[in-house]
Structures are given as C-alpha cells and as structure tokens.
Amino acid sequence: MKRFLIALLLCTLPALPARAALDPALVKQLAAEDSDARIAAIQKLGTSGDPDVLKVLKALASDSLMVTPDGRVFLMPEDKAFDAATGAEIDPVPAEYDAITINNRIRSELDNAIAGLRLLNPDRAVRLAAARELQSDPGIELVPVMGKALAKETDAEIRHLLRFALDQANLASPDAKLRLAAVRALGHDASPTTRGLLLPLTDPANEADAAVRQAATASVKAIESRLAIGDTLGQIFTGISLGSILLLAALGLAITYGVMGVINMAHGELLMVGAYAAYFMQGVFRSHLPAYADWYVVAAIPVSFLASALVGMALECTVIRWLYGRPLETLLATWGLSLILIQAARVLFGAQNVEVGNPAWMSGGVEVMAGLVLPWNRIVIIGFTLFVLALVWVLMQKTRLGLFVRAVTQNRAMAGCVGVPTARIDTLAFGLGAGIAGLGGLALSQVANVGPDMGQGYIVDSFMVVVLGGVGQLAGTVWAALGLGVLTKFLEGWTGAVIAKIVVLVIIIVFIQKRPQGLFALKGRFVEN
Amino acid sequence: MQTRRNFLKMTALSSLMALSGLASLSAMAADTIKVGILHSLSGTMAISETALKETALMTIADINAHGGVMGKKLVPVVVDPASNWPLFAEKARQLISKDKVDVVFGCWTSVSRKSVLPVFKELNGLLFYPVQYEGEELEKNVFYTGAAPNQQAIPAVEYLMSKDGGGAKRFVLLGTDYVYPRTTNKILRAFLHSKGVSDADIMEEYTPFGHSDYQTIIAKIKKFASEGKKTAVVSTINGDSNVPFYKELGNAGIKATDIPVVAFSVGEEELRGVDTKPLVGQLAAWNYFESIKNPTNTAFIKMYKDWAKKQKLPNADTVVTNDPMEATYIGIHMWKQAVEKAKSTDTDKVIAAMAGQTFKAPDGFTVEMDPKNHHLHKPVFIGEIRPDGQFNVVWKTKGPIKAQPWSPYIPGNDKKKDEPDTK
Numbered sequence: 027m028k029r030f031l032i033a034l035l036l037c038t039l040p041a042l043p044a045r046a047a048l049d050p051a052l053v054k055q056l057a058a059e060d061s062d063a064r065i066a067a068i069q070k071l072g073t074s075g076d077p078d079v080l081k082v083l084k085a086l087a088s089d090s091l092m093v094t095p096d097g098r099v100f101l102m103p104e105d106k107a108f109d110a111a112t113g114a115e116i117d118p119v120p121a122e123y124d125a126i127t128i129n130n131r132i133r134s135e136l137d138n139a140i141a142g143l144r145l146l147n148p149d150r151a152v153r154l155a156a157a158r159e160l161q162s163d164p165g166i167e168l169v170p171v172m173g174k175a176l177a178k179e180t181d182a183e184i185r186h187l188l189r190f191a192l193d194q195a196n197l198a199s200p201d202a203k204l205r206l207a208a209v210r211a212l213g214h215d216a217s218p219t220t221r222g223l224l225l226p227l228t229d230p231a232n233e234a235d236a237a238v239r240q241a242a243t244a245s246v247k248a249i250e251s252r253l254a255i256g257d258t259l260g261q262i263f264t265g266i267s268l269g270s271i272l273l274l275a276a277l278g279l280a281i282t283y284g285v286m287g288v289i290n291m292a293h294g295e296l297l298m299v300g301a302y303a304a305y306f307m308q309g310v311f312r313s314h315l316p317a318y319a320d321w322y323v324v325a326a327i328p329v330s331f332l333a334s335a336l337v338g339m340a341l342e343c344t345v346i347r348w349l350y351g352r353p354l355e356t357l358l359a360t361w362g363l364s365l366i367l368i369q370a371a372r373v374l375f376g377a378q379n380v381e382v383g384n385p386a387w388m389s390g391g392v393e394v395m396a397g398l399v400l401p402w403n404r405i406v407i408i409g410f411t412l413f414v415l416a417l418v419w420v421l422m423q424k425t426r427l428g429l430f431v432r433a434v435t436q437n438r439a440m441a442g443c444v445g446v447p448t449a450r451i452d453t454l455a456f457g458l459g460a461g462i463a464g465l466g467g468l469a470l471s472q473v474a475n476v477g478p479d480m481g482q483g484y485i486v487d488s489f490m491v492v493v494l495g496g497v498g499q500l501a502g503t504v505w506a507a508l509g510l511g512v513l514t515k516f517l518e519g520w521t522g523a524v525i526a527k528i529v530v531l532v533i534i535i536v537f538i539q540k541r542p543q544g545l546f547a548l549k550g551r552f553v554e555n
Numbered sequence: 556m557q558t559r560r561n562f563l564k565m566t567a568l569s570s571l572m573a574l575s576g577l578a579s580l581s582a583m584a585a586d587t588i589k590v591g592i593l594h595s596l597s598g599t600m601a602i603s604e605t606a607l608k609e610t611a612l613m614t615i616a617d618i619n620a621h622g623g624v625m626g627k628k629l630v631p632v633v634v635d636p637a638s639n640w641p642l643f644a645e646k647a648r649q650l651i652s653k654d655k656v657d658v659v660f661g662c663w664t665s666v667s668r669k670s671v672l673p674v675f676k677e678l679n680g681l682l683f684y685p686v687q688y689e690g691e692e693l694e695k696n697v698f699y700t701g702a703a704p705n706q707q708a709i710p711a712v713e714y715l716m717s718k719d720g721g722g723a724k725r726f727v728l729l730g731t732d733y734v735y736p737r738t739t740n741k742i743l744r745a746f747l748h749s750k751g752v753s754d755a756d757i758m759e760e761y762t763p764f765g766h767s768d769y770q771t772i773i774a775k776i777k778k779f780a781s782e783g784k785k786t787a788v789v790s791t792i793n794g795d796s797n798v799p800f801y802k803e804l805g806n807a808g809i810k811a812t813d814i815p816v817v818a819f820s821v822g823e824e825e826l827r828g829v830d831t832k833p834l835v836g837q838l839a840a841w842n843y844f845e846s847i848k849n850p851t852n853t854a855f856i857k858m859y860k861d862w863a864k865k866q867k868l869p870n871a872d873t874v875v876t877n878d879p880m881e882a883t884y885i886g887i888h889m890w891k892q893a894v895e896k897a898k899s900t901d902t903d904k905v906i907a908a909m910a911g912q913t914f915k916a917p918d919g920f921t922v923e924m925d926p927k928n929h930h931l932h933k934p935v936f937i938g939e940i941r942p943d944g945q946f947n948v949v950w951k952t953k954g955p956i957k958a959q960p961w962s963p964y965i966p967g968n969d970k971k972k973d974e975p976d977t978k
C-alpha cells in the first residue's frame with residue numbers, strides 16, 4: 027500500500043510545481059507538537075477543497091511528509107524533496123529532517139479528510155472507496171463536503187453510502203431536528219457500529235432532546251433484534267469452520283486408525299509434513315515465480331499430499347507393517363517415529379515456527395450481512411474440506427483400490443484368498459491416509475502456526491473425533507468433527523476458551539462411557555473380528 | 556499421553572544434555588567464567604525466546620572480544636527447556652550444580668520464572684530475567700531487567716484513556732491463561748476502578764497456551780465494542796498465539812482507529828511472521844523500540860544484524876531487535892560491571908555490587924539498577940505498528956521511572972518492603 031502510494035505520488039509529482047501554494051501556516055501546523063493543533067490543520071486543509079491538499083495529506087498518512095528542525099515541511103516520496111506548501115523541488119535535500127509521525131487519533135481524522143477530498147474524484151471506484159472510508163465515524167466538519175458530493179453524485183450505491191455517512195455525522199449536529207432525522211434513518215441499519223453510535227443518545231446525560239432519545243431507543247431496539255440473528259449465524263459459522271479443521275486433521279486418521287486399525291501416534295507429524303510442504307512451495311514460488319506467488323497454495327495441494335503420503339508409506343514399509351495386530355507395540359513404535367519426525371523437522375527447518383503467509387485472495391473477509399464478517403481463509407478451508415471429503419469418498423467407494431481396502435478391512439483372510447495383494451493394499455491405504463493428513467496440514471498452515479511440534483496439538487483432537495464418530499466409519503468422523511466444532515464454539519462464547527476445552531472433554535468422556543462404539547457403529551457379522 | 560510423551564522427550568533430551576555437558580566440562584580451562592543461557596528454543600515460546608539466546612551469545616562474544624571479564628573469557632552454556640515449565644527448573648538445576656555456571660540469563664514467561672525460583676534460592680544462584688512481568692515478587696537471587704507493571708501496563712492504559720489514545724472508556728483484558736496475564740489484569744482492573752471504570756465496562760478473557768482459533772473472541776470483542784463507549788483491548792497474549800490472533804483481527808476488518816489493541820508481549824520479533832498492513836496503528840507498550848534513534852541504538856542494531864549474518868540465522872536479512880533483547884543486553888553488561896566491581900563472581904558479592912550500577916542503554920537513556928529493589932529504572936514508550944512491522948513512538952516518559960514491583964493497586968501491598976530479604 028505504501029509503495030503504491032509512493033508510486034502514485036511519483037507519477038503525480040511532475041505536475042506539482044505548477045500549482046497554487048497552500049496556506050504555509052496550516053502546512054507548518056501539520057508538524058505541531060500538539061495533536062489538537064494538527065487535527066485543526068488537517069480539518070481546515072481537508073475542507074478547503076484544494077486538490078493539492080490530497081498529496082500532502084496522503085504523504086502524511088504514509089510517513090513520507092518530513093519536517094526539518096527549523097520547521098520546514100516537505101514531501102519526500104523517495105530521494106527528492108518537494109516543499110509541501112508550494113510544491114517546488116528543494117535541492118539539495120535538507121541535511122537534517124524527521125518523518126512526521128501520526129497517532130491513531132490523527133490517522134482517523136486524516137483518513138476522513140482524505141476520503142472527503144476524494145469524493146469529488148471523477149473515477150467511480152475512487153469515490154466508492156472514499157464513501158466506504160467515511161462509514162466509520164465521520165466528523166461533523168465533513169457535513170458540507172459530503173452534502174456537496176451527495177448533490178452531485180449519480181451512482182446509487184455511493185449515494186446510499188454517503189447518505190448513511192451524513193446521518194452518522196449529523197448525530198453530532200447542534201440542530202435537534204437534524205439529529206432526530208439521523209437517528210430515525212440509522213435505525214434501518216443493523217451494524218454493531220450504528221448501535222454503538224446510537225446508544226449514547228439514549229442517555230439523558232448526552233442527549234437533551236426527549237424526542238431524539240425516544241427515537242434512539244426505538245432504533246437501537248430494532249438494530250439489536252437484527253444483530254441477534256447475525257450473532258447466531260456467526261457462531262454457527264465459526265463452529266463449522268473449527269469443525270472443518272478438526273475434520274481435515276482427523277480424516278487421515280479415520281483411514282489409518284479407523285479403517286486399518288493402526289494406532290498411529292505419528293499422525294500429527296504427518297500433518298506437520300504437509301504444512302512444511304506448503305512452506306516449501308511458498309519458498310519456491312517466492313524465489314522462482316514471484317508473479318504467481320499468491321497461487322502457491324494451489325500448487326501445494328498435490329505436493330503436500332505426496333510428501334505426507336511418501337513419508338507415511340515409508341513408515342508403513344519400515345515399521346508399522348511388522349506390527350499389525352499388535353496395537354501396543356504399534357503405539358510405542360509410532361510414538362518413537364513421531365519424535366524422530368519432530369527432530370528431523372527441527373534439524374531441517376529450525377526449532378522456530380516458520381512463516382506461511384495467506385495469499386492475498388485468502389486475506390480479509392466478506393461482509394455477508396451487517397456486523398457479520400466471514401474471513402476468506404475460513405471460507406476457503408470449508409470449501410477445501412468438502413473437496414477432500416469428496417476425494418476420499420470417491421476413492422473409497424468408486425475405485426478398485428477403495429474396494430480392496432474395504433475388503434481387506436472386513437475380512438483380511440478372505441480377501442487374500444481371492445487374490446487381493448493385502449500387503450500392498452495396506453501400504454497404499456496407509457499412504458492415502460497419510461496423504462489426506464498432509465492436505466490437513468496444508469489447511470492448518472493457513473490458520474495456525476507451522477512449527478516442528480504443531481502436530482502434537484492435533485493428535486488428541488484427531489483421536490477424539492475418530493473415536494467419537496465411531497471407529498471404522500468415515501461418515502461418523504464427519505458428524506463428530508462438525509458436532510465438536512459447533513459445540514466448542516458455543517461453549518467458548520459462553521464460558522471462555524479455557525473452560526470450554528474442559529467441558530468438551532468431560533462431555534466426550536461421558537459420551538464414550540455411555541456409548542463406547544461411538545456415534546455410528548459398524549453393523550454386521552464381521553464386527554467381532 | 557502428552558505428559559508421557561513429554562516425559563520421554565525430557566529424559567532423552569536431558570541425557571543428551573548431560574553428555575554434552577560432560578564434554579564441555581573437560582574442555583573448560585581455568586581462566587574462564589561460565590554463564591548459563593536458559594531460553595526455550597522450541598515449543599510455543601520459541602518465537603520470542605530464540606532471539607534472546609542469540610542476543611546473549613552476541614553480547615558474550617562482544618565482551619570476550621573486548622577482553623572478557625577481569626581478563627577471563629566468558630563461556631556460554633546454552634540449554635533448551637522447550638517451553639516446558641517443569642523442565643525449566645531441571646535445566647536451571649543442571650546449569651548451577653553440574654555446569655557450575657556463575658550466572659544465568661533466561662526465562663520469558665512468569666510461569667517459567669516461578670518454576671526456577673526455588674532452585675535459585677536453594678543453590679544461591681543468580682538469575683537475570685529480561686522480560687516485563689506482573690511484579691508481586693522480589694527475590695534476592697533475581698535481577699529484573701524488564702518492566703514492572705508501573706513501567707509498562709499502567710502507562711499504556713493511561714495512554715488509552717487519554718485524548719490522544721482515543722479516550723477509551725471500556726476495556727477488554729485479553730490474555731493467555733497463566734500467572735502473568737492474570738496478575739496484570741488484576742492490577743489493571745483495580746487501576747481502572749480507581750479511574751471510575753465499572754466492572755460492566757471491563758471484559759476479561761483467557762485462552763490456553765498455543766491457542767490458534769480466535770474467531771469467537773474477535774466476535775465477542777466486536778460485540779462488546781458496540782455498546783456505545785470507545786473500547787480498547789489490552790492484550791497479554793504470549794507466544795505464537797499472537798500470530799493467529801493478529802491474522803484474525805486483520806481478517807475481521809477491525810482497524811486500530813475503531814478498536815485499538817495495545818499489547819504487552821508483542822514486539823518487532825513476534826510481528827515478523829505477520830502481514831502488518833491491516834494492523835497499522837495497533838499499539839505496543841515497551842521500554843525500547845528498534846525505531847528509537849540514537850547512536851547507542853544504531854550500534855546495538857548493527858551489532859545484532861552483523862551477528863545474525865555471521866551466524867547465518869534463518870532470515871538473517873530481516874532480523875529485528877526488541878525490548879527483551881535490549882534488557883538481556885543491559886543485564887549481561889551490568890553483571891559484567893558488578894563482577895568487576897566486586898572482583899569476584901561470588902553470588903552474594905555480585906548482588907551487593909549490582910546496586911546502583913548504571914549503563915548507557917540503546918533506549919537512549921543511562922539506566923540505573925535500583926540500589927535496593929533489584930529492578931531497573933526504565934523509560935516507557937508507547938508505539939504504533941507501522942506497515943513495515945516497526946513501531947512509531949507516539950508517547951514516552953520524560954526519563955527513566957523507578958519500578959514498583961509491589962503494585963499499589965493490589966490490596967495489602969502497601970505493607971511490603973521494596974527490598975528483598977537477605978539471609
């Protein structure tokens with residue numbers, strides 16, 4: 027953003043010297059010690075309507091407005107200096123200078139002033155962005171600017187936003203009639219911000235006019251009932267989002283433990299391998315394909331799958347194969363393997379967490395309704411979970427491999443008799459489970475920290491989901507993960523994260539005692555085997 | 556399962572450590588002084604503590620290059636307590652009784668410090684603790700080079716309540732669930748009461764160590780902030796949970812101008828793994844920022860950058876310095892001065908010599924070790940996050956202020972002495 031602003035400044039600079047000078051006293055006041063004086067200067071400059079003000083204010087917002095010890099204020103987009111008031115180039119650049127720093131209070135005034143100036147821009151996108159900027163707490167001083175812009179504006183969306191901003195600003199108007207109209211109009215909006223703006227007006231200490239107070243109370247009530255719906259939807263979404271993460275973490279285990287019966291304590295480390303594969307791909311894309319750096323996540327899907335699958339198959343061939351039917355030994359051996367994998371990651375990548383960035387298209391969120399912002403990374407992960415689920419279902423139900431895996435699970439001896447290569451099927455099935463874990467790791471890398479022992483935090487959760495869902499049942503795993511996610515999130519909202527974790531564990535213990543076979547139990551003759 | 560696994564890991568690790576300890580013992584020459592470095596190099600706290608180990612090693616190398624201490628070379632002994640609190644105590648015991656170190660620089664979380672305290676008291680060791688903490692402690696065997704609550708938490712909240720800080724009237728106290736956030740929030744609650752903020756306007760929330768799903772908490776904060784009064788968040792989240800917290804904050808579109816978040820355990824180092832553009836304007840309170848301009852700091856930053864390059868640290872070209880690193884640097888130098896003054900590394904003699912030591916610190920002031928209370932007099936800075944992950948100082952004290960380890964906002968503390976008991 028900063029670089030963009032500087033670039034923008036640079037291309038506009040050649041036009042600078044031709045302009046009329048700004049009030050030098052006001053420009054100097056921008057560098058004042060006292061915040062009040064600086065804000066007054068920003069507001070005065072902002073409402074002057076002079077388009078050159080924009081460059082100065084933008085420079086202030088991006089830390090490229092400088093001041094010399096004797097109070098000369100100048101723009102310094104890169105290595106050239108331009109006087110802030112006249113726009114003339116200062117050559118040579120002053121020897122001693124400092125960037126004028128701003129704090130949050132000044133920044134919000136500055137944002138509003140800049141937005142106010144851009145409202146008259148011929149480009150619709152710029153005006154729209156400016157109107158959006160003004161949605162949060164525009165000052166009363168901007169009312170004339172916004173009024174002027176509204177009168178000229180033809181675009182319906184911008185008009186709507188502007189009117190809303192005007193209403194907000196009018197809440198501070200000295201005229202009770204304007205306040206009343208604004209309060210009534212704002213009652214139709216359902217954002218938490220509006221509620222926050224209107225609440226003080228219901229208090230006689232802040233609002234003298236009884237009619238305004240009454241209208242504010244009514245508006246707040248209307249907003250609250252609409253907000254409650256958004257709240258509940260938000261909680262369900264966060265629950266599903268947590269559930270999707272639990273599901274991705276547990277799905278691989280559902281195959282290796284649930285279907286094949288291997289108690290794989292190294293499952294968490296297979297997640298870790300997948301996450302590091304994502305980190306590796308990010309590095310490859312950043313150094314070789316910087317133009318497509320945002321798409322490393324897509325390229326990481328097969329890489330994470332293969333990396334974890336290969337590690338998983340290697341584990342199966344070297345250790346686990348020799349321990350089938352001996353659960354305790356498997357448990358100990360895979361535990362040892364998990365320690366080896368953690369140490370290997372420490373040696374290869376260092377003990378510290380590594381940074382895996384969200385691509386731009388997975389950052390930020392979408393406002394689906396007032397007060398409910400759904401983050402893109404969570405939405406993408408829910409979609410990804412569905413994709414992985416479909417992949418597993420197709421593999422298990424529609425392919426020859428899936429058929430063999432199910433046959434070996436149900437009756438190993440009989441499957442062997444009819445010619446299924448059971449040993450190879452075991453390796454492939456374990457590889458599949460490990461690969462799915464790798465995909466889970468890829469998803470985790472987008473929301474959680476990637477480090478050598480990241481897997482340990484998920485192993486308990488994963489076993490919980492598989493056992494709760496019913497061993498051997500993929501459908502059970504899905505329901506258990508979603509149920510646990512939503513339950514945890516509702517409890518968290520109610521009791522806090524620490525207590526919620528305890529309560530969930532207690533519920534699971536009680537549930538498993540009452541129903542040891544889990545949510546879904548296998549039925550049929552082969553169960554006893 | 557977790558504990559059993561940790562136990563196995565611990566045994567494996569400690570036997571390894573014991574082996575390496577033996578090896579280094581035989582290599583020890585007579586004219587060296589051994590110093591212990593006790594920081595987590597793995598686990599949830601590694602994000603913060605690894606840099607402190609590097610700073611300590613750098614400072615030691617620098618002291619050695621300038622003739623060592625009393626003509627003797629310093630030999631660092633590095634151990635990794637792996638963010639595992641009981642392991643801290645074990646490692647501390649190993650450092651003092653087996654490796655025979657004369658001083659230990661280490662710990663970040665208060666829970667790790669509390670875990671090693673009995674060891675240092677029993678063996679009469681010497682610990683330099685470089686991180687801001689909750690106070691409520693004054694031990695003869697510990698020197699606290701980080702901030703006490705009145706040197707960080709209280710000024711930060713005062714700033715939030717001031718006009719320039721946004722004039723906050725409602726507060727969310729958000730932290731990781733252990734002794735430091737709980738105690739700090741207790742002090743802050745009492746402080747806010749004294750400023751006329753009622754309990755209805757304070758929300759307290761805790762998450763476990765390593766928590767990574769902050770959706771619910773962000774939603775709660777948003778809701779709490781929409782009740783008509785300016786709201787601010789005071790975050791005492793520690794370790795790598797900060798990364799998902801700030802990611803979620805950015806994704807939810809919360810801007811610093813709407814709901815400012817001031818953090819007490821987030822510095823330049825923790826922000827390295829985060830896209831800071833959505834976080835511009837969020838605050839941190841510390842006693843040092845890398846962006847502070849003075850010749851001492853320039854030299855300090857250069858020294859660390861050169862060190863990172865020489866040691867080929869991961870991402871050596873983007874390394875940053877932060878407050879606990881500065882406190883580590885100050886601590887080691889003050890210990891050196893005290894040893895030279897006492898002409899001995901004996902714990903009791905060094906403790907006596909530490910009183911009143913001064914050092915020209917990178918924060919731009921000559922900081923002083925209080926003659927009595929084992930805490931540094933430090934200046935306080937409040938900074939806002941810049942797009943490049945550094946901080947702009949928006950508020951600072953005129954000079955160093957004296958630490959109050961016993962916060963006056965906790966009842967009963969007025970009777971406690973401001974110097975530790977000596978045996």
